[in-house]
Amino acid sequence: MQGVVPAAGEGTRLRPLTDDRPKGLVEVAGKPLLTHVFETLADLGVESIVVVVGYRGDAIREYYDSSFEGIPLNYATQDERLGLAHAVLQAEPHVEGEFLLLNGDNVFDADLSPVVERHRATDADATTLVERVPRERARAGGVFDVADGEVVGLVEKPDEPPSRLIPRGVYAFSPAILPACRLVTPGHTGEYELSDAVDLLIQAGRRVETVEFDGWCRNVNTPADREQVAAHFESS
Secondary structure, three states: EEEEEEEEOHHHHHHOOOOOOHHHEEEOOOOOOOHHHHHHHHHHHOOEEEEEEOOOOHHHHHHHOOOOEEEEEEEEEEEOOOOOHHHHHHHHHHHOEEEEEEOOEEEEOOOOHHHHHHHHHHHOEEEEEEEEOOOHHOOOOOOEEOOOOEEEEEEEEEOOOOOEEEEEEEEEEEOOOHHHHHHHOOOEEEEEEEHHHHHHHHOOOOOOEEEOOOOEEEEOOOOOHHHHHHHHHHOO
């Protein structure tokens, strides 16, 4: 299985740290943010990693070159940041078969192997790590619609969330996600949302599984997030 890491963003909320470097090279708890992500993928046994770069992407290519701890690295370019479904399509020329997608700004202290295990055991087309959150937070983004334990939809920013399960930035996909991404139309923000591609799989009757998150994670978008990651690892 391969890994795909979207890492094209500018990291505007991390300025001035991102004035002269991409977000993925900002140091978090003693090492670049992307190193945390690559280490997580290495622990999951990926055979190669595709990094989707954009803002100051040459710095990422120069820093990591062609491998990470013996794992080959390939690079794709997302010149315009048009959403995660768009990022997946930029990686497509380097993808063969199933792949894991980890957002390039999430730091995990957790065992994510249940995602891979569930994906393989059920022969799913998409398996998503989900977190159970308060209902108010579920209104703020994508939330899964689950009936009798089966995923029947993925709804963006619902007034009345059908559940409290939201995607947590880790996905295992079969190649079926690629044509689904090509069918996505831009939302009100102008971006091609990965959640829309997953919902297309659901509506087409494809198997979509979820694994509830058990562990610690921080999405690093601000200096405060960066400090919280450092404090977590210092205390653990």
